[in-house]
Amino acid sequence: MNLPKMPMVYFVAPNAEHYQDIRTQLQLFGFDCQVFTRNSAILAAMHTQSPFAVVIDELGLAEMSGKQCVPLIGKLSKGPVIFLAEAHSVAEQIELMRAGVSDFLPKPFNSQQLIDRLDALQEQLRPDPFRVLIVDDSEAVARWTSSILTDAGMLVKRIQNPLEVLFQLERMKPDIILMDVYMPECSGDEIAKIIRQNTQYDSIPIVFLSTETHRGKQLMARSMGGDDFWVKNMEPEELVASVSITAERYRQLRRWMTRDSLTALLNHTHIIEELEQEVARAHQEFRMLSYAMVDIDHFKMVNDQHGHAVGDRVIKCLSRLLRGGMGKxxxxxxxxxxxxxxxxxxxxxxxxxxKMDELRQSFSQLTQVGMGGDEFHSTISIGVAQLQDGMTAQQLIDAADRALYQAKAAGRNQVGLAH
Incomplete structure (x- = not known):
């Protein structure tokens, strides 16, 4: 199996040795890195392989300053150009932006600041396509709507029988539901009311599509659980824009509802819900499933010695490593x-x-930076359990928790297995 290439980051700096540790840290988080100290080398590389991002130190290269490098690299770069500087006035930043700089980072900087910025840029450049579920008994209308949205880059599933909607919601997890109001089996507002009985689908917008123009009937349908009412056969451009705007707004809302504010990972409630769904699916489809509990060793000592701000950075560092290691x-x-x-x-x-032991080793190699610039390393203990026949999600959690306790009791910085 061919592994996907890591995003490439080019550094423009007068001293390659200074960036060796940063290069190692970036690679642990899934970014490749090259450092260039001469103008001819960076320009040749830009022509050969376009990088994900270019980072320019204000000190520049051996033959020119960072400011002098920006116009040439800005013209060749297809991605972000990040400028490292101790301080710049607003006027200087505007001048650099006009020359091609897209982002700024202060000096001195550490790898965690850069990785945070690169992560954010990746999310902006590679948004997940919107997932749309169409519920309409008319094959012709559903096919037309699906074709328009698919051509716009969305992932679309259409069903004619509204009684299948809960099954499809669980499998597809759509960003938006487009539903006909009048269908033979039942009405759209009845199905909307059923959907709203399931709190896990509260944040999925339901938009009614119908030829109904009576305002009172539209409001009645919305009162049953719908979020909006659009007239069928609208212009394709309007349909794509309306779906995109609505789906994006609710996607952001779901992010705030389901994600932990510090790490952007699923919060406690929603990771348990996700596990319960995976356990049910594993039992139904006879699939294997394992679950791990991860704990940062001696974390109170990190907070006591380095402060809570540094502790938060360690938590973010681990969360980013785990998210990248899982891929989902x-x-x-x-x-x-x-x-x-x-x-x-x-x-x-x-x-x-x-898999978890590989992540444990990677985390132990990451250099953490204290408030005073002092460097240190943190470790993690892990407990892993596998789903057994008849086991519930809570029993799986308890098994992994016991395995985690075993790892801690055995000296920490290791993986414990449930038996």
């Missing part, structure tokens, strides 16, 4: 404090333990 945004959650939960779908106990 809903596979990792903040269980509470310095504890994290990881869902390992279709993984045996030993394979899951191996």
């Amino acid at each position: 945004p809903n596979a990792v959650g903040r269980y509470g404090g310095e504890e994290f939960a990881v869902i390992l779908s279709e993984q045996t106990l030993m394979r899951a333990a191996q």
Whole structure:
């Protein structure tokens, strides 16, 4: 199997050795890195391989300053250009932006600041396509709507029988539901009311599509659980814009409802909900499932010695590593404090333990920076359990928790296995 290439980051700086540690840190978080100290080398590289981002130190290269490098690199770069500087006036920043700089980072900086910025830029440049569920008994109308939205880059599923909607909601997890009002089996407002009985779907917008123009009937349908009412056969551009605006607004709302504010991982409630759904699916489809509990070793000591701000950075550092290691945004959650939960779908106990041990080793290699600039390393203990026949989600959590306790009792910085 061919592994995906890591995003490449080019550094423009007078001294390559200074960036060696930063390069190592970036690689642990899934970014490749090259440092260039001469103008001819960076320009040749830009022509050969376009990087994900370019980071320019204000000290520049051996033959020119950072400011002098910006216009040339800005013209060649297809991605963000980040400028490192101790201080710049607003006028100087505007001048650099006009020359091609897109972001600024203060000096001295650490790798965590840069990784935070690169993560944010990746999310902006690679948004997940909107998932749209169309519920309409008219095959022709559903096909037309689906075609328009699919051509706009959305993932669309259409069903004619509204009684299948709960099954599709669980499988697809759409960003928006487009539903006909009048259908033979039942009305759209009746199905909307059923959907709203399930609190896990509260944040999914339901938009009615109908030829109904009577305002009173539209309001009645919305009172049953719908969020908006659009007239069928609107212009394609208007349909795409309306779906995009509504889906994006509710996606952001769901993010605030379901995510931990510090780490952007699923919060305690929603990682448990995700695990319950995975457990049910594993039992129904006879799939393997493992679950891990992760705890930062001696975290109180980190807060006491370095301060809570540094402790928060350590938590963010681990959360980013876990999220990147799993590849699925809903596979990792903040269980509470310095504890994290990881869902390992279709993984045996030993394979899951191996995966988590690789992440444990990677985390121990990361250099953390204290308030005074002092460097230190943190470690984690992990407990892993595999789902057994008849086991509930809570029993799986308890098994992983006992395995975590075993890892701590054995000296920490290791993986414990449930038996």
